[in-house]
Amino acid sequence: MDLHHYQELAPLFEYPEQDYPARVKAVCELLESRYPLAAVELNAFAKALPSRNLVFSAPALDEMQEIFTRSFDVQSITTLSVGYVVFGDDYKRGELLVNLNREHREAGVDCGSELSDHLPNVLRLIARWRDEEMVVEFVEEILHPALDRIIGEFDTARMEQRNRLYQKHFKTLIASSAERGTIFRMPLAALLAVLTEDFGLSERKRQEQESDFLRSIGRELDIETSEGRPAQSRSLP
16 A cells, blocks of 8 residues: 555644645645545635745745644644554553654654644554554544544534534633634645545534534533632643
């Protein structure tokens, strides 16, 4: 199974720099012939980027960096740490990190300052993983469910629900651009389309009710409030 293209997909989920639009364009061209559904999503993403001649101006870069941070760093419910999305703070995430650390070392993947379950690191590992059975298991049991959940949280109703929750307890809203606030849903959807094609994934049915993770945050905040303690901001994994 040739999975080298995941190496090229990884930069889509890294903090945007000035040449980010050129990177997106290169991946669009890579996907065109083999992954038409993914290419549609990513081409829409490329067109939505506020770029000129495949680079960001300084104001556009500031905007996209802010949206990226707001999308993936401010809210732990949409973190790019896929193990955290699936397991939360459960000990199973710790076990996953240990195992992924070993696999990264053996594959020669440098995780930099991020943890081993950070999405770009995971994608680079998939590109180099020699154990095909382990790749399939990881994609089916960890990466696919995580992506499905993250993408689901970009739904307008879910975002409004989270904003009501945060406003209730923190008296604030997570600011969102009406035009581009959910823009990073598109590369996530493109990645999911590629995974579905490569691994024959079946579409998981998303529950219409709020996520378990969101409910748990709400319960914790309600308990803190009822005990007279100020609600604490949630640190990211």
